[in-house]
Amino acid sequence: MPKSLQCKDVGMNCDWKTQGQTEDEVLKKASEHARTVHKMNQMPPEMQQKVRGAIRDVR
Numbered sequence: 001m002p003k004s005l006q007c008k009d010v011g012m013n014c015d016w017k018t019q020g021q022t023e024d025e026v027l028k029k030a031s032e033h034a035r036t037v038h039k040m041n042q043m044p045p046e047m048q049q050k051v052r053g054a055i056r057d058v059r
């Protein structure tokens with residue numbers, strides 16, 4: 001089942017969202033986005049946890 005993530009669900013004031021086939025794919029896109037847009041060079045583990053918690057199934 002495809003997965004989706006909204007940046008604001010992670011607590012950011014941001015309208016970005018993404019989709020992927022797996023949680024890992026979404027996480028990868030999210031870290032790319034965090035690096036380019038939020039200037040987060042590396043996502044700290046607690047942030048990754050937050051992102052995983054915010055990932056939703058697409059119906």
Ligand SMILES: [Zn+2]
Binds near residue numbers: 016033037
């Ligand atoms: Zn964002």
